[in-house]
Amino acid sequence: MKKDPNQPNSQPASPEQPASTVEKKCPFCPPPPDRILIERPLAFVKRDAHPLTTGHALVIPRRHVACFFDTTAEERQAMLELLDEAKALLDREHRPDAYNIGINNGTAAGQSVMHVHLHVIPRYLGDTGDPRGGIRMIIPERAKYWKK
Numbered sequence: 001m002k003k004d005p006n007q008p009n010s011q012p013a014s015p016e017q018p019a020s021t022v023e024k025k026c027p028f029c030p031p032p033p034d035r036i037l038i039e040r041p042l043a044f045v046k047r048d049a050h051p052l053t054t055g056h057a058l059v060i061p062r063r064h065v066a067c068f069f070d071t072t073a074e075e076r077q078a079m080l081e082l083l084d085e086a087k088a089l090l091d092r093e094h095r096p097d098a099y100n101i102g103i104n105n106g107t108a109a110g111q112s113v114m115h116v117h118l119h120v121i122p123r124y125l126g127d128t129g130d131p132r133g134g135i136r137m138i139i140p141e142r143a144k145y146w147k148k
Contacts, residue, residue, distance in 0.1 A: 028060050028115045038085050042078035045086045055094040055122040057086050066114040068105045079118055086120045096122030100134055
């Protein structure tokens with residue numbers, strides 16, 4: 001597959017192509033086994049390494065692709081099915097009051113890992129003083145984990 005210079009991380013990772021050739025130090029290639037919650041052929045759910053709330057999880061396609069809009073219809077369907085499964089699991093384990101669901105797509109949108117991933121963030125009454133605004137400022141004091 002020819003590399004698109006505008007999407008430097010859009011090449012697929014496969015058993016024939018080690019993840020290290022796709023993107024140096026991608027935290028999702030391969031997925032860390034101790035953080036995997038649910039696995040399927042096209043995608044998986046893992047615990048977030050820097051959780052905003054208890055239970056924060058990520059739904060990730062197995063193929064290394066940076067942009068959500070570059071995923072296939074099958075990958076998107078797999079991600080949405082896993083979103084439902086992740087919610088059911090988190091409901092059982094943590095009993096949250098609500099959820100934020102989001103994708104940071106592109107550097108200007110705040111994407112810091114260039115392997116597309118959908119955040120499933122359980123929310124709890126009182127986890128922030130004022131939850132209005134939702135994903136715009138989910139929990140400001142925890143948003144900048146990279147500065148810690």
